[in-house]
Amino acid sequence: MPDDILLKMKNITKDFYGNQVLTGVNMELKRGHILGLVGENGAGKSTLMNILFGSTVIKETGGFTGEIELDGKICNFESPFDALDAGVGMVHQEFMLIPGFQAAENIMLNRELTQRNFWVDVFGERLSSLKNEEMIKRAQKAIDTVGVDLDAKTLVSEMPVAHKQFTEIAREIDREATKLLILDEPTAVLTESEAEIMLSVVRRLADMGISVIFISHRLKEIMQICNELVVLRDGKLVKEVPTNETNPEKISEWMVGREIGGGPAREAPVKQTEEMETVLKVRNLWVDMPGERVINVDLDIKKGEIFGIGGLAGQGKLGIPNGIMGLYPAGGKVEFQGKKIKLNNPRFALDSGMAFVSEDRRDVGLLLEEPIDWNISFTVMQTQEKYLKKILGGLIKWRDDKAIAKLAQEYIDLLEIRCTSSKQLAKELSGGNQQKVCLAKAFAVRPDLLFVSEPTRGIDVGAKQLVLDTLHEYNEKYGITIIVCSSELEELRSISDRVAIVSEGRIAGILSPTAPLKEFGALMLEA
Amino acid sequence: MSILKSKDNKIARFFINNAVPILFILFAVFAIPMADLSIEYLVAEMITRLARYSFLVLALLIPVIAGMGMNFGIVLGAMAGQVGLIFVMDWGVMGVPAFFLAIIISMPLAVFLGWMAGIALNHAKGREMVTSYILGFFINGVYQLLVLYSMGSIIPINNSKIVLPRGYGIRNAIDLVNLRKSVDRLIPLEINGIEIPVMTFILVAILCVFIVWFRKTKLGQDMRAVGQNMEVARNAGIPVERTRILAIVISTVLACIGQIIFLQNIGTMNTYNSHEQIGMFSIAALLVGGASVAKASIKNAFVGIILFHIMFVVAPRAGKTLMGEAQIGEYFRVFVSYAIIAIALALHAWRKNKEAEFARRSLRVDTEEAAGTSE
Amino acid sequence: MKGWIIRSTLILAIIVLAVFLYxxxxxxxxxxxxxxxxxxxxxxxxxxxxxxxxxxxxPVELKKPRGRSLGRAKVSTTGLNHKVLVEILDDDDNVIESKEAKFNVKNNVEELLLNIPALMHDAEGWVANNQKTIYVENKPFTADGKTYEPYEFVRVILDRSKSLEIRKPGDGHTGMDKGVVTDLRHTLYIEIMDNEEKVLESKEVSYTVGHAQEKLLINIPAVMNDVDGWLTEYEE
Structure with a gap:
């Protein structure tokens, strides 16, 4: 195997409208080597690969600075097509395949083998006939090179996920120029045995002399096949090491280690939950929430605890409350206080005594154009018919503005919502205060169980602590069971009695908040 | 229930996919005996109508391949064809030469209109059908301006048989006496007293061969790709917008030829109406044949024309037998045309949802028992 | 390059085909x-x-015209070259005499008049354009040493259908216009007007055109003054 360097990226820097996403990234890749690229979501992996692949997004947002050298030549790809011509292939996370086409048709898409005929001279190249037989033969050869058992005539729509993945790889292989292949989380959607095959395919490609950049959250895989490994964190290259000189623990520390010791400190004692009564029982839950897909979740939530759900972004932790509360299509079995919960029916969930503070404050959580008191009383009015004056035996229902104002003032005082009055519009409040209104709205319902999703997202440090304290106080005072989903691990550890880590739509494990950080990191990164 | 057992599922799927044709076959089975028409008459009618409508209905297929749904814009092609016929009539050209000359004259206009429509539809991705429908009305206005005011004044038209007495504008009805059935009867053939328009069927056959061949060209393949997933096609370097425009151009040109065939068979041109219903009736026929907004074949076209027009022919008679009034049949055909299009659109949306749900099912891991709770 | 040659050839071929079809x-x-x-x-x-x-x-049969019958039949044809077979019949439908003749049509001619007696005698003009171009002039006319002056503004209606408006020559006016009429017998209606289009004088005359004559010239001042020679053959 030749030992020369195929790709050099020098001092790559990129910002999106002033928001720095990549800062001075340098890396190199040898011919026939596999480079693992790891990092949390939002660490800049995708942006880096988009730059390498010449995605138009990069150009449209102002380009990047730095230099890419491929095969000794400095490249500046205007579009993915330039990248493809230069020999860079990419297999995207979302499949770039046409479902109604055969594997062969997809592999040869827009590179079809054609035969000239008379009409070509009249109307141009696009009227040339396709040479189907030869295309199938050639595609089959590419598939065989990949080394999987797949008929080139299979329709993509009828393939298992793994075969779709292989079809994409075969397409890149079939381009004779391909020297560098970018695989964006190729194993994320595969089963374990499929992933095994995928890894051996990648290994084969490397043996053929193709360099591979392998993006994955599964450190085991990275350790297994990569020659080197690069860790990105917050747009900076944290580490570039040969794989055999490191181990998963170190890697996960490099990845998530940013806030060790930086979060809020734990004050309250951890409740012992083993003996407590189960209030919410979840079995085989699936939720089809875009970007936060839940595949199969089992949970037992105890009465009166604060249960934290953590995990990397996009792994499905937000899908759990959204699914149970009926905001996204879901299935499975959910029992609350011994009663079966109808899914896909938000009203039913609310009526059962559950409440939800959404991560999406601006679109779901608040009526931005309405005053604070309305916002706080809205759900209670709708679901419990409180704060309504009944006239003519309930035929007409009148809003009881006095009672509403009183309720609002109560929560404004309690949660220290900074506002001019209870009549101030919600959109005029700061992020932290908006979040408090959301909480007040949920508390006003007096729920037995409260879901809180990303409670501290986008609010400043002081407000964060206040929100967390409020949650804790309500849990203590009223015995409300609270389930908190958050990307901030430290935050979860500071208030929860137990913390579950979600990975790839499943519960990877449940830990005590006092467990060492390393254990959390391992759960987050291992499938 | 969401999960059907696989065998039931298959049968159910067959019925769902073919609901409309099955409905029409049932209708035919009941209505034909009631109408008390001879089989010879029905067969003769069906042959006439196949000759008359096939080309127009087949013109709809290519935009469907390109994922642009039913092209109501064939009305544009029809208008172009009529403009060609007006010129040919003015020049006093007769017979088959007139037919081909009309095609040659109207073709550039059809290409132009199709190209414009294609550009418009590119700005309305996902809403092609309603856009092309409205576009038809808009171009109809332009057509009327052209035919009613410009012809005979700006554009020289001298034949007093087609110009309004005031000296400009085209008469409402033009007798295509020189053209009537000229193509149909070019190769005369009669079987059992039923006249077979051999030449017209040859033209339709050529179009079928063209469509089959076209699907196997690079452009055809690109259209299929664009039709299924525009983003993937674009990422593969296929010029999506251009491909879509070409699909509409081809469809419009074919519709232009189709309208000329249609009118030579009818023998009279209603200058201001002949084209108006063409889009709706052709689309309804294709949908009756079992096509959907996303999938249509040559077979759908022929089956659809026969079933739809059996209804056309039989309904007035059946209506008379049943209600003592033939008018009910006329009412029926318009009503049913709209109903079919509405149903087909609703079915399409419903089917899409079902498919999405079907795809989601792969997410459920042994939650068979739990499935009941999800509905 | 090759493509362009084929394309232009094809477009040319289509144009040629269109002309041929026409x-x-x-x-x-x-x-x-x-x-x-x-x-x-x-x-x-x-x-x-x-x-x-x-x-x-x-075949069409024609009897001798009697009364108002014109002794005519209308036949529609396409193409430029034609042949005609004439058979003279007796009372028992026996052919007494027959003659075949060939003739060409110019493409822009809409109607032809084919006269059987003339054909049988090989007289010139047996087949002629049935559409006559009538040139109308509003110009000075001299006869017997006398000159008749043109009018300021004249409206002429040919065969009660085609209307022409002719001004006096000069000031950019030619004092002439033309119209196409069909067949042999025609009428001419003249209105002499002032500049406000008020009719000062009017007159209607009838005239007949010979078979072989295709272009004729009419002089308005001559017509108005009943001077012979107001209708002549037109020469370019």
Whole structure:
């Protein structure tokens, strides 16, 4: 195997409208080597690969600075097509395949083998006939090179996920120029045995002399096949090491280690939950929430605890409350206080005594154009018919503005919502205060169980602590069971009695908040 | 229930996919005996109508391949064809030469209109059908301006048989006496007293061969790709917008030829109406044949024309037998045309949802028992 | 390059095809006439009964015209080259005499007049354009040493259908216009007007055109003053 360097990226820097996403990234890749690229979501992996692949997004947002050298030549790809011509292939996370086409048709898409005929001279190249037989033969050869058992005539729509993945790889292989292949989380959607095959395919490609950049959250895989490994964190290259000189623990520390010791400190004692009564029982839950897909979740939530759900972004932790509360299509079995919960029916969930503070404050959580008191009383009015004056035996229902104002003032005082009055519009409040209104709205319902999703997202440090304290106080005072989903691990550890880590739509494990950080990191990164 | 057992599922799927044709076959089975028409008459009618409508209905297929749904814009092609016929009539050209000359004259206009429509539809991705429908009305206005005011004044038209007495504008009805059935009867053939328009069927056959061949060209393949997933096609370097425009151009040109065939068979041109219903009736026929907004074949076209027009022919008679009034049949055909299009659109949306749900099912891991709770 | 050559050839071929289709498909109406024909003082009389077959079409029979009958039949043809077979019949439908003749049509001619007696006698003009171009002039006319001056503004209506407006020559006006009329017998209606289009004087005359004559010239001042020679053959 030749030992020369195929790709050099020098001092790559990129910002999106002033928001720095990549800062001075340098890396190199040898011919026939596999480079693992790891990092949390939002660490800049995708942006880096988009730059390498010449995605138009990069150009449209102002380009990047730095230099890419491929095969000794400095490249500046205007579009993915330039990248493809230069020999860079990419297999995207979302499949770039046409479902109604055969594997062969997809592999040869827009590179079809054609035969000239008379009409070509009249109307141009696009009227040339396709040479189907030869295309199938050639595609089959590419598939065989990949080394999987797949008929080139299979329709993509009828393939298992793994075969779709292989079809994409075969397409890149079939381009004779391909020297560098970018695989964006190729194993994320595969089963374990499929992933095994995928890894051996990648290994084969490397043996053929193709360099591979392998993006994955599964450190085991990275350790297994990569020659080197690069860790990105917050747009900076944290580490570039040969794989055999490191181990998963170190890697996960490099990845998530940013806030060790930086979060809020734990004050309250951890409740012992083993003996407590189960209030919410979840079995085989699936939720089809875009970007936060839940595949199969089992949970037992105890009465009166604060249960934290953590995990990397996009792994499905937000899908759990959204699914149970009926905001996204879901299935499975959910029992609350011994009663079966109808899914896909938000009203039913609310009526059962559950409440939800959404991560999406601006679109779901608040009526931005309405005053604070309305916002706080809205759900209670709708679901419990409180704060309504009944006239003519309930035929007409009148809003009881006095009672509403009183309720609002109560929560404004309690949660220290900074506002001019209870009549101030919600959109005029700061992020932290908006979040408090959301909480007040949920508390006003007096729920037995409260879901809180990303409670501290986008609010400043002081407000964060206040929100967390409020949650804790309500849990203590009223015995409300609270389930908190958050990307901030430290935050979860500071208030929860137990913390579950979600990975790839499943519960990877449940830990005590006092467990060492390393254990959390391992759960987050291992499938 | 969401999960059907696989065998039931298959049968159910067959019925769902073919609901409309099955409905029409049932209708035919009941209505034909009631109408008390001879089989010879029905067969003769069906042959006439196949000759008359096939080309127009087949013109709809290519935009469907390109994922642009039913092209109501064939009305544009029809208008172009009529403009060609007006010129040919003015020049006093007769017979088959007139037919081909009309095609040659109207073709550039059809290409132009199709190209414009294609550009418009590119700005309305996902809403092609309603856009092309409205576009038809808009171009109809332009057509009327052209035919009613410009012809005979700006554009020289001298034949007093087609110009309004005031000296400009085209008469409402033009007798295509020189053209009537000229193509149909070019190769005369009669079987059992039923006249077979051999030449017209040859033209339709050529179009079928063209469509089959076209699907196997690079452009055809690109259209299929664009039709299924525009983003993937674009990422593969296929010029999506251009491909879509070409699909509409081809469809419009074919519709232009189709309208000329249609009118030579009818023998009279209603200058201001002949084209108006063409889009709706052709689309309804294709949908009756079992096509959907996303999938249509040559077979759908022929089956659809026969079933739809059996209804056309039989309904007035059946209506008379049943209600003592033939008018009910006329009412029926318009009503049913709209109903079919509405149903087909609703079915399409419903089917899409079902498919999405079907795809989601792969997410459920042994939650068979739990499935009941999800509905 | 090769593509462009093929493309332009194809476009050219289509244009040629269109012209060809126009020529072979263009309708020419032929009026077959069994009627008196006069030329250069010679008169050919119609036959009692003739049968005429044009190209390979259905034969038509024409009797001698009587009363208001014109002794005519209308036949529609396409194409430029035609042949006609004329058979003179007796009372028992026996062919007494027959003659075949060939003729060409110019493409832009809409209607032809084919006269049987003239054809049988090989007289010039047996087949002629049935559409006559009438040139009308509003110019000085001199006869017998006397000159008749043109009018300021004249409206002329040919055969009660085609209207022409002619001003006095000069100031960019030619004092001339033309119109196409069909067949042999015609009327001419003249209105003399002032500049406000008020009619000062009007007159209607009838005239007949010879078979072979295709272009005729009419002088308005001559017509208005009843001077002979107001109708002449037009020469370019």
């Amino acid at each position: 020529i072979i498909g263009k309708e020419h109406v032929i009026f077959v006439e069994n009627n008196t024909f006069t030329i250069d003082g010679k008169v050919y009389e119609p036959y009692d009964l003739v049968r005429v077959t044009l190209d390979s079409g259905e």
